[in-house]
Amino acid sequence: MGLRPCTAADLTVLTEKWPVPGGVHEAHASNAAHGSSDYLVAWRDGEPLGSAVIRWTGFVGAEGRVAHPDAVEICHLQVRPEHRGRGVGTALIAESERRAEERGRLLLAVKVGEDNPGARRLYERLGYRATGTVDVSEYDWVDDDGRTHHTIERDEILLQDIATE
Numbered sequence: 059m060g061l062r063p064c065t066a067a068d069l070t071v072l073t074e075k076w077p078v079p080g081g082v083h084e085a086h087a088s089n090a091a092h093g094s095s096d097y098l099v100a101w102r103d104g105e106p107l108g109s110a111v112i113r114w115t116g117f118v119g120a121e122g123r124v125a126h127p128d129a130v131e132i133c134h135l136q137v138r139p140e141h142r143g144r145g146v147g148t149a150l151i152a153e154s155e156r157r158a159e160e161r162g163r164l165l166l167a168v169k170v171g172e173d174n175p176g177a178r179r180l181y182e183r184l185g186y187r188a189t190g191t192v193d194v195s196e197y198d199w200v201d202d203d204g205r206t207h208h209t210i211e212r213d214e215i216l217l218q219d220i221a222t223e
């Protein structure tokens with residue numbers, strides 16, 4: 059498995075092989091081009107397996123930014139259903155941590171919804187600890203039928219100081 063920030067050439071293959079409605083890949087890649095984040099993609103044999111965004115600027119929501127202003131947030135972690143349970147998610151988080159450490163950024167955060175105990179179990183196994191702080195984010199997303207939905211999401215922040223691990 060290879061993990062790298064999405065290049066312009068990668069984006070063409072990514073949107074072709076892993077179509078996500080609403081221009082999600084394009085939006086993550088475009089934000090990364092401004093330097094505020096990285097759009098990390100895992101590949102095997104030219105096939106995209108999953109991806110994650112590393113937000114160098116921390117949380118979008120005010121609650122998270124105020125409580126943990128120095129944190130780097132790993133978000134939009136997504137592994138394609140047929141590739142789950144084989145370490146891709148773990149590898150994306152490990153590579154995000156490695157890149158953060160390289161920049162001297164040692165406080166890492168993830169957010170998880172109450173309805174996602176599977177992801178929480180993975181994060182806890184990797185050393186992320188609950189903070190009790192709930193971050194509220196509001197966004198639009200497009201379903202498979204092309205309908206746009208507006209969501210207000212409440213996610214608990216989990217943190218890990220990679221210097222002490």
Ligand SMILES: CC(C)(COP(=O)(O)OP(=O)(O)OC[C@H]1O[C@@H](n2cnc3c(N)ncnc32)[C@H](O)[C@@H]1OP(=O)(O)O)[C@@H](O)C(=O)NCCC(=O)NCCS
Nearest residue numbers: 135136137142143144145146147148169170176177179180
């Ligand atoms: C959560 C997710 C990224 C994990 O990716 P992955 O490549 O399957 O993860 P790994 O193989 O490294 O680790 C497996 C662990 O992931 C968790 N997990 C959550 N949903 C899972 C699923 N559908 N299949 C397999 N593992 C899942 C479990 O904790 C599992 O550990 P377990 O075997 O002890 O139950 C992936 O399941 C996914 O994309 N889910 C949908 C999107 C999502 O919930 N993202 C996280 C938002 S906070």
